[in-house]
Amino acid sequence: MQFLAWLMVAICFLPGVTTTQHRAGPSPPLTWLPLQLLWSGLELDIMGQLHIQDEELASTRPGRRLSLLLQHHVPSDLEGAQQRLQQFQDLQKGPPLSPWDFEHLLLTGLSCVYRVHVASEAEERGRWAQVFTLLAQETLWDLCKGFCPQGQPPFLGPSASTLDPFP
Numbered sequence: 001m002q003f004l005a006w007l008m009v010a011i012c013f014l015p016g017v018t019t020t021q022h023r024a025g026p027s028p029p030l031t032w033l034p035l036q037l038l039w040s041g042l043e044l045d046i047m048g049q050l051h052i053q054d055e056e057l058a059s060t061r062p063g064r065r066l067s068l069l070l071q072h073h074v075p076s077d078l079e080g081a082q083q084r085l086q087q088f089q090d091l092q093k094g095p096p097l098s099p100w101d102f103e104h105l106l107l108t109g110l111s112c113v114y115r116v117h118v119a120s121e122a123e124e125r126g127r128w129a130q131v132f133t134l135l136a137q138e139t140l141w142d143l144c145k146g147f148c149p150q151g152q153p154p155f156l157g158p159s160a161s162t163l164d165p166f167p
Helices: 002-012 061-072 080-092 099-118 122-144
Strands: 040-043 050-052
Touching: 040 099, 050 061, 061 099, 080 099, 080 122, 099 122
Parallel strands: none
Antiparallel strands: 040 050
16 A cells, blocks of 8 residues: 555656646646655645645645645545546546546545545545555556557556455
8 A cells, every 4th residue: 555655646746657648727737746745744634625734835836736736626535535536437448637637636546545544443444545546546547548458457456456446
């Protein structure tokens, strides 16, 4: 699980890794945000929203942008994360995700990692971990589009392939 979390963070900050074309849009892709924003740490508030801990970094333009994304585009509960996962799974057969959708995929996965660590019950931790694993699978699936053999999705291992998305 820790490896998958670092994989998601690494993918966020390696420009050119995705096969998507960068188009003009509402904002630049997450790959341009300084790694410091995530290294400074995020915290979950009692409403389930993620916030940047370092106030100085949070006040910068990239910090404000990340805060806005975390507050308005990242699900704050398990049901929302499952719905977002389903949306990404529905897009599997299409072209690679747009940079906007790809960053939402990554941020939703990152959010799941934080929620695994704060979950108080083993069942809840397991459900968050399950959603994260499936989001990581979707990330690899999107990165693999155009490179993997047709119909052969990337494989995270036996545990990822046997998970029922929503038991």
